[in-house]
Amino acid sequence: xxxLVTASFLMIHLIPGDPVRAxxxxxxxxxxxxxxxxxMGLDDPILVQYWHYLQDxxxxxxxxxxxxxxxxxxxxxxxxxxxxxxxxxxxxxxxAVAVPVGVLMGVLTRRGHGRRxxxxxxxxxxxxxxxxxxxxxxxxxxxxxVSLGWLPVAGNDTPSAYVLPVLSLAIGPAAILSRIIRVxxxxxxxxxxxxxxxxxxxxxxTVYLKHALPNALTASLxxxxxxxxxxxxxxxxxxxxxAWPGLGSTIVSSILNKDYQVVQAIVIVYGAAVLIVxxxxxxxxxxxxxxxxxxxx
Amino acid sequence: MRRWKxxxxxxxGLAATALTIGxxxxxxxxxxxxxxxxxxxxxxxxxxxxxADHWAGTDNLGRDIFYRTLVATRLSVELALSATxxxxxxxxxxxxxxxLLGRRSGRLVSAGINIAVAFPGILLALxxxxxxxxxxxxxxxxxxxxxxxxxxxxVQTLVAGIGSRDFVAAARxxxxxxxxxxxxxxLPNISEPLVVNATxxxxxxxxxxxxxxxxxxxxxxxxxxxxxxxxxGISSIYVNPAAALxxxxxxxxxxxxxxLFGESVAKALGVGxxxxxxxLPRVPAAPExxxxxxxxxxxxxxxxxxxxxxxxxxxxxxxxxxxVRGITFAVRRGEAVGIVGESGSGKSLTALAVxxxxxxxxxxxxxxxxxxxxxxxxxxxxxxxxxxxTSLSMVFQDPMTSFNPTLRMGGQLAEVAxxxxxxxxxxxxxxxxxxxxxxxxxxxxHRAHQYPHEFSGGMRQRAMIGMGLMGSPALIVADxxxxxxxxxxxxxxxxxxxxxREAEDVALVLISHDVTVVGEVCDRVLVMYAGKIVEDxxxxxxxxxxxHPYTRALVAAVPDxxxxxxxxxxxxxxxPVDPADVPLGCAYAARCPLATDRCRAEQPPLxxxxxxxxxxxxxxxxxxxxxxxxxxxxxEEVEAS
Numbered sequence: 026x027x028x029l030v031t032a033s034f035l036m037i038h039l040i041p042g043d044p045v046r047a048x049x050x051x052x053x054x055x056x057x058x059x060x061x062x063x064x065m066g067l068d069d070p071i072l073v074q075y076w077h078y079l080q081d082x083x084x085x086x087x088x089x090x091x092x093x094x095x096x097x098x099x100x101x102x103x104x105x106x107x108x109x110x111x112x113x114x115x116x117x118x119x120x121a122v123a124v125p126v127g128v129l130m131g132v133l134t135r136r137g138h139g140r141r142x143x144x145x146x147x148x149x150x151x152x153x154x155x156x157x158x159x160x161x162x163x164x165x166x167x168x169x170x171v172s173l174g175w176l177p178v179a180g181n182d183t184p185s186a187y188v189l190p191v192l193s194l195a196i197g198p199a200a201i202l203s204r205i206i207r208v209x210x211x212x213x214x215x216x217x218x219x220x221x222x223x224x225x226x227x228x229x230x231t232v233y234l235k236h237a238l239p240n241a242l243t244a245s246l247x248x249x250x251x252x253x254x255x256x257x258x259x260x261x262x263x264x265x266x267x268a269w270p271g272l273g274s275t276i277v278s279s280i281l282n283k284d285y286q287v288v289q290a291i292v293i294v295y296g297a298a299v300l301i302v303x304x305x306x307x308x309x310x311x312x313x314x315x316x317x318x319x320x321x322x
Numbered sequence: 323m324r325r326w327k328x329x330x331x332x333x334x335g336l337a338a339t340a341l342t343i344g345x346x347x348x349x350x351x352x353x354x355x356x357x358x359x360x361x362x363x364x365x366x367x368x369x370x371x372x373x374a375d376h377w378a379g380t381d382n383l384g385r386d387i388f389y390r391t392l393v394a395t396r397l398s399v400e401l402a403l404s405a406t407x408x409x410x411x412x413x414x415x416x417x418x419x420x421x422l423l424g425r426r427s428g429r430l431v432s433a434g435i436n437i438a439v440a441f442p443g444i445l446l447a448l449x450x451x452x453x454x455x456x457x458x459x460x461x462x463x464x465x466x467x468x469x470x471x472x473x474x475x476x477v478q479t480l481v482a483g484i485g486s487r488d489f490v491a492a493a494r495x496x497x498x499x500x501x502x503x504x505x506x507x508x509l510p511n512i513s514e515p516l517v518v519n520a521t522x523x524x525x526x527x528x529x530x531x532x533x534x535x536x537x538x539x540x541x542x543x544x545x546x547x548x549x550x551x552x553x554x555g556i557s558s559i560y561v562n563p564a565a566a567l568x569x570x571x572x573x574x575x576x577x578x579x580x581x582l583f584g585e586s587v588a589k590a591l592g593v594g595x596x597x598x599x600x601x602l603p604r605v606p607a608a609p610e611x612x613x614x615x616x617x618x619x620x621x622x623x624x625x626x627x628x629x630x631x632x633x634x635x636x637x638x639x640x641x642x643x644x645x646v647r648g649i650t651f652a653v654r655r656g657e658a659v660g661i662v663g664e665s666g667s668g669k670s671l672t673a674l675a676v677x678x679x680x681x682x683x684x685x686x687x688x689x690x691x692x693x694x695x696x697x698x699x700x701x702x703x704x705x706x707x708x709x710x711x712t713s714l715s716m717v718f719q720d721p722m723t724s725f726n727p728t729l730r731m732g733g734q735l736a737e738v739a740x741x742x743x744x745x746x747x748x749x750x751x752x753x754x755x756x757x758x759x760x761x762x763x764x765x766x767x768h769r770a771h772q773y774p775h776e777f778s779g780g781m782r783q784r785a786m787i788g789m790g791l792m793g794s795p796a797l798i799v800a801d802x803x804x805x806x807x808x809x810x811x812x813x814x815x816x817x818x819x820x821x822x823r824e825a826e827d828v829a830l831v832l833i834s835h836d837v838t839v840v841g842e843v844c845d846r847v848l849v850m851y852a853g854k855i856v857e858d859x860x861x862x863x864x865x866x867x868x869x870h871p872y873t874r875a876l877v878a879a880v881p882d883x884x885x886x887x888x889x890x891x892x893x894x895x896x897x898p899v900d901p902a903d904v905p906l907g908c909a910y911a912a913r914c915p916l917a918t919d920r921c922r923a924e925q926p927p928l929x930x931x932x933x934x935x936x937x938x939x940x941x942x943x944x945x946x947x948x949x950x951x952x953x954x955x956x957x958e959e960v961e962a963s
């Protein structure tokens with residue numbers, strides 16, 4: 026987190042030229058630029074600036090947008106919910122698809138069964154996993170928005186407007202995740218304790234879901250966390266395809282407008298989101314796998 | 323080079339290779355051929371849909387989008403490749419830094435790499451795009467540097483792998499400097515995986531670049547790449563969808579081509595091409611039917627397990643392999659039968675086959691396989707599952723891995739009662755606690771709430787036995803139940819099995835490679851060799867009355883208190899038979915001191931004598947000159963007679 030915060034602080038100072046001059050444009054009077062620099066404290070020694078920056082950050086003050094003059098914290102809090110909604114929904118959809126598909130495929134292709142099914146599944150999931158989300162978005166817009174006209178392709182005003190952005194964000198991760206789960210399932214089904222479960226003559230469903238699945242998931246979760254992290258970042262592109270009023274579309278327009286205070290804040294938010302996701306994954310791992318739990322008694 | 327041809331052998335690899343070459347050719351050729359067409363402005367025909375003149379329609383200046391897409395190939399590929407080169411170079415610097423800098427700073431570098439890798443590339447790319455400014459150059463650096471941590475980690479892992487090899491250590495001892503070692507010895511050895519991964523990441527860079535340009539952060543007008551075209555196209559997607567679809571498809575095809583080409587190469591170089599398993603020819607069911615008549619004496623009313631002509635077959639690369647080749651035996655109520663043999667003799671598979679646990683792709687055939695009079699060969703039914711679940715219990719070799727690590731012990735035991743005896747959760751758990759107590763686990767109430775990793779090995783094995791007692795078993799099949807345990811714990815487990823057998827009148831099939839264990843616990847011993855029973859005799863006769871040379875060799879191989887410690891331990895010469903390659907006659911002939919030509923040509927049948935003992939040997943009971951030093955004594959005996 027400290028690395029993240031420092032990096033985003035340095036970002037402004039690594040930009041070649043004068044950020045204020047860049048934001049206000051070459052025609053702005055020199056006095057205005059100087060006043061602005063004064064206001065932002067850009068003429069102070071760099072360590073002093075860093076100190077102020079950290080202080081402000083802890084008090085929730087993210088500075089003021091040069092372009093819109095609004096407090097950055099306001100912009101972020103306005104835009105954050107839409108992005109969170111998008112990312113979380115997409116994650117839920119991806120998991121809801123990937124777990125059953127992965128388990129089913131694992132069971133169908135265990136021990137060299139169903140080689141054709143395996144080939145078809147692996148090929149299609151590899152391809153779907155590679156295709157970037159914004160291209161899937163463009164494809165979905167074309168098919169469902171333009172050709173069929175079933176679903177809206179921009180904004181987030183109606184529930185139906187959620188369908189396409191969520192789908193385009195979820196498809197790739199779902200493909201990757203289900204592939205991981207399949208491989209883990211196939212491995213776990215070979216484990217001794219699965220043989221024990223079969224020796225107890227439990228119904229196949231119980232063996233797969235109660236005995237094999239939790240063990241397959243513990244191994245899948247670590248990679249799943251990375252995927253969720255990349256999904257958070259994936260919102261940036263998808264939001265721009267669907268004109269989604271979230272952080273992703275804001276950061277891009279801010280970069281283009283050279284509104285660096287906003288960019289800085291959003292980079293921190295995204296970075297923090299990724300860190301939080303990774304922490305959550307660790308927690309979930311501990312809950313699922315009793316061996317990693319720290320016991321007090 | 324031959325290995326590279328493997329890439330072309332899979333349909334996916336072939337297609338990816340062809341596409342990659344196509345994209346590269348197009349990147350070179352397209353701007354030369356079609357730049358004029360792509361830049362021709364026609365203000366009378368703007369934002370038109372696809373037509374014969376303009377296959378993908380025109381943009382807001384009336385320029386042909388199809389040609390623009392083709393021409394954009396070069397810039398898109400160029401930018402992606404430049405970004406990849408930056409990523410590889412920066413990754414090499416980062417990754418080898420840990421090797422060059424020595425321990426402390428090296429660790430710092432790798433910690434930095436790990437943090438950066440966990441960070442999504444697009445965020446890093448945006449970050450760098452801000453620093454370098456909006457534009458193609460900035461984007462190249464942004465994507466290149468965003469890819470660097472991943473490469474850094476790859477290089478680091480590879481370097482660490484090579485760095486620990488002997489020849490690097492040798493060079494180091496010889497006083498060669500680190501930099502020189504790196505360039506002379508390490509880098510040449512990691513170039514192959516690097517190239518493969520660079521290809522894959524060229525595809526990813528292409529896709530990422532399209533993303534940045536699409537956001538307006540990459541290539542700026544008047545230059546154009548696919549991402550830029552896509553950005554212009556999507557704004558008019560309702561007017562002319564083709565304007566977005568053409569560059570979109572191009573990005574997709576090119577990105578996939580590089581990516582899949584890299585993956586195929588990686589697969590071909592790493593794993594090699596795995597051939598399919600040939601179809602398994604149907605095994606004729608139940609051979610040697612005449613033998614059945616000889617086995618009538620097993621036909622008692624109190625037979626728990628009745629097995630005849632049991633065979634287990636697996637498909638192999640050169641035709642089916644049969645590790646169990648037709649064995650016949652029965653177990654009576656309360657009887658303890660041991661099965662001994664070396665590893666690979668088929669004894670464990672016999673246990674699994676009897677309890678219907680041979681998994682795919684193995685196949686079990688038998689002319690009879692009955693548990694308590696119920697035919698187990700019939701397909702899986704609820705009634706059969708219930709019978710097996712309650713009347714047959716299994717104890718496996720490795721108690722450390724045989725319990726589910728994510729479930730509580732009590733629950734794992736209770737499951738049996740819940741599924742087969744219809745108990746509710748509470749009653750089932752109570753029975754589980756009771757069973758844990760019966761296998762002498764202290765504080766069973768408390769223990770039932772613990773997870774397997776909180777149990778010691780011996781406790782787990784006892785819990786496993788307890789799990790088998792959840793129902794009312796008529797037969798316990800224990801497959802090497804003590805092999806994985808400490809010697810002191812082994813005796814506890816064996817005592818427990820013996821006590822349960824006595825108390826509950828349960829039959830026991832004990833599988834072991836250890837003749838003494840079997841001799842101690844069992845009434846009767848089946849000796850298996852190469853998938854067949856070679857001798858069946860009372861356990862008490864083992865030491866003195868064994869007639870098969872293999873049984874006698876097994877017994878002789880066990881040291882006891884009288885063993886002369888100055889003599890080398892007796893061993894059975896030669897190796898066990900490979901199940902894929904069983905010889906024609908007696909399988910033991912190659913290792914047998916009594917073997918004659920007949921043994922090597924003709925398989926001895928398993929003959930039953932008047933006392934019900936069985937042996938399969940042409941020379942059963944003949945004296946053996948076990949050790950060379952005895953040979954003269956034997957000659958003297960022969961001469962004397």
